[in-house]
Amino acid sequence: MPPDSRTTSPTRPMRADARRNYDRILAAAAEAIAEHGAEASLEEIARRAGVGSATLHRHFPSRQRLLEAVFRDKVEALCATAADLAADPDPGQALATWLGAIARHAVSNRGLAASLMRGAHEGDPTLGATCHTMITNAGADLLARACRANAARPDVSITDLLKLVNAICLAVEQEPDGVAQADRLLTLALAGVHPAGATGGRKM
Amino acid sequence: MPPDSRTTSPTRPMRADARRNYDRILAAAAEAIAEHGAEASLEEIARRAGVGSATLHRHFPSRQRLLEAVFRDKVEALCATAADLAADPDPGQALATWLGAIARHAVSNRGLAASLMRGAHEGDPTLGATCHTMITNAGADLLARACRANAARPDVSITDLLKLVNAICLAVEQEPDGVAQADRLLTLALAGVHPAGATGGRKM
DNA sequence: GTACGATATGGAGGGCCACCCCGTTTTTGC
DNA sequence: GCAAAAACGGGGTGGCCCTCCATATCGTAC
Numbered sequence: 487m488p489p490d491s492r493t494t495s496p497t498r499p500m501r502a503d504a505r506r507n508y509d510r511i512l513a514a515a516a517e518a519i520a521e522h523g524a525e526a527s528l529e530e531i532a533r534r535a536g537v538g539s540a541t542l543h544r545h546f547p548s549r550q551r552l553l554e555a556v557f558r559d560k561v562e563a564l565c566a567t568a569a570d571l572a573a574d575p576d577p578g579q580a581l582a583t584w585l586g587a588i589a590r591h592a593v594s595n596r597g598l599a600a601s602l603m604r605g606a607h608e609g610d611p612t613l614g615a616t617c618h619t620m621i622t623n624a625g626a627d628l629l630a631r632a633c634r635a636n637a638a639r640p641d642v643s644i645t646d647l648l649k650l651v652n653a654i655c656l657a658v659e660q661e662p663d664g665v666a667q668a669d670r671l672l673t674l675a676l677a678g679v680h681p682a683g684a685t686g687g688r689k690m
Numbered sequence: 691m692p693p694d695s696r697t698t699s700p701t702r703p704m705r706a707d708a709r710r711n712y713d714r715i716l717a718a719a720a721e722a723i724a725e726h727g728a729e730a731s732l733e734e735i736a737r738r739a740g741v742g743s744a745t746l747h748r749h750f751p752s753r754q755r756l757l758e759a760v761f762r763d764k765v766e767a768l769c770a771t772a773a774d775l776a777a778d779p780d781p782g783q784a785l786a787t788w789l790g791a792i793a794r795h796a797v798s799n800r801g802l803a804a805s806l807m808r809g810a811h812e813g814d815p816t817l818g819a820t821c822h823t824m825i826t827n828a829g830a831d832l833l834a835r836a837c838r839a840n841a842a843r844p845d846v847s848i849t850d851l852l853k854l855v856n857a858i859c860l861a862v863e864q865e866p867d868g869v870a871q872a873d874r875l876l877t878l879a880l881a882g883v884h885p886a887g888a889t890g891g892r893k894m
Numbered sequence: 895g896t897a898c899g900a901t902a903t904g905g906a907g908g909g910c911c912a913c914c915c916c917g918t919t920t921t922t923g924c
Numbered sequence: 925g926c927a928a929a930a931a932c933g934g935g936g937t938g939g940c941c942c943t944c945c946a947t948a949t950c951g952t953a954c
Contacts, residue, residue: 501921504931529911538933543913578884603861639885642878650875653861657807657853671854674846678882680782681843705950708902733940742904747942 508545510535515556523660524553524597553601554617560591560598561617568624578637581628582676585651588621589672592655593664599655602648621648650675712749714739719760727864728757728801757805758821764795764802765821772828782841785832786880789855792825793876796859797868803859806852825852854879 500508514535518526528549532542546552567587574580592599605618625644632638651672658667704712718739722730732753736746750756771791778784796803809822829848836842855876862871 498930501930503920507932527911528913532933539912540914540933541931544931549912581883636885638883639878639881642883646871646875646878647883649861649871650858650879653857653875654854657857657860667850667853671850671857674843674850675854675879676883677843678884679785679842679846679851679880680882681840702901705901707949711902731940732942736904743941744904744943745902748902753941 504545507535507537507541511537511542511545511552512555515552519553519556519597520595522596524549524600526597528552550601550604553597557595557598557601557617560595561602561620564588564591565620565624568628572627572631576637577628577631577635581632581638584625584628585647585672585676586669588648588651589655589668590665592652593659593668596659599652599659603652603656708749711739711741711745715741715746715749715756716759719756723757723760723801724799726800728753728804730801732756754805754808757801761799761802761805761821764799765806765824768792768795769824769828772832776831776835780841781832781835781839785836785842788829788832789851789880790873790876792852792855793859793872794869796856797863797872800863803856803863807856807860 511531515526515531518531518534528542529539531552532539535542542552546555564584564587568584571580571584574583588602592602601617602621603618605616622644625648629638629642629644629647633640654668654671654675655664658664658671661667715735719730719735722735722738732746733743735756736743739746746756750759768788768791772788775784775788778787792806796806805821806825807822809820826848829852833842833846833848833851837844858872858875858879859868862868862875865871
């Protein structure tokens with residue numbers, strides 16, 4: 487959803503050329519990020535979009551904003567998946583499935599993990615609507631259900647869980663067999679290092 | 691150990707001024723990396739060291755080399771810790787303790803995780819002696835012992851385990867309460883998401 | 895102590911980048 | 925059509941990484 491595609495709005499609708507450039511930049515950014523990851527050159531994106539670099543910066547004041555716009559629909563899809571899974575008869579399984587889906591998306595869409603990881607932090611008070619908060623909200627229910635069904639430790643937070651998944655994806659996203667690695671590491675983290683049945687706790 | 695401090699050596703010893711600059715650069719790099727992480731500006735490091743940027747590049751042909759030199763002693767300490775823990779009566783506990791130690795070091799020494807994560811990969815065939823391989827070798831024993839004591843799943847590799855730890859550290863290293871977060875996430879990953887006693891496996 | 899060859903140095907410069915300023919062009923509402 | 929508002933983009937600034945090569949410094953043999 488580009489900022490002002492809706493015509494009836496408190497803020498004036500976008501001018502036609504602005505909207506066209508906005509879309510072009512988004513398309514070019516998607517391409518470039520797929521090729522070079524979240525650190526893709528903004529100038530190259532502008533070049534590909536056939537737009538001056540100033541225009542890019544006007545539409546997306548920060549790299550994070552651009553990333554969020556690029557991945558908005560993927561994130562929405564993941565949120566929808568979460569909603570579907572909320573009806574799953576096995577809440578523990580549902581949570582695991584969802585985290586797996588995030589991992590799969592994050593590894594095959596370079597830059598997504600980075601986008602999910604950083605909230606609207608650092609003096610960018612775009613209240614709500616960031617990828618980070620969207621995913622967090624979507625996952626909270628899933629985790630709560632899993633907890634209630636005694637399929638997840640009660641002391642684990644959705645924030646920690648997502649941080650774990652994203653950390654894994656970020657770490658393996660530029661390796662050739664990233665998908666396989668992410669899956670293996672996530673499975674490991676969910677099940678724990680100790681063999682099933684061994685004492686679970688850990689002290690240091 | 692600077693490359694050629696030893697006087698009896700197949701390669702000629704370093705010239706005194708070269709050695710002085712080498713040390714200065716290392717000190718400046720440690721400072722800068724502590725402040726700005728693994729992506730600290732090389733030019734600023736050279737500036738702080740009072741040397742030209744060419745000198746820095748001559749001594750450390752790549753950022754990775756510089757990181758490895760900066761963190762060499764920390765890594766050696768971790769390896770020594772591993773050696774000590776190899777005598778621990780509880781191999782599972784020993785492994786967990788060691789991984790925790792890595793996490794603590796990695797979070798409080800910004801850049802260490804990044805240095806540990808990347809091996810000598812990408813056309814930099816500095817056979818052996820990289821941080822990555824040192825840590826991997828040190829951990830292999832610990833994991834093998836834990837496995838034998840049935841305190842770790844037999845199908846987990848030391849590579850995966852370290853990747854997990856480093857991923858976590860990389861993800862939280864720039865947050866204010868990084869140490870606490872890293873510890874929480876590592877504990878979670880080691881113990882698993884499922885409450886102790888629940889079925890361990892996960893399918894997707 | 896001096897002279898000389900080997901070694902190390904660092905400033906200048908090239909290529910790339912993010913970000914901003916401001917004169918110019920395009921769009922829109924009337 | 926027209927004027928005001930909105931958007932544009934070339935070009936400038938400053939930062940970064942990295943390399944070249946004329947110069948300075950060191951170690952040594954005498």
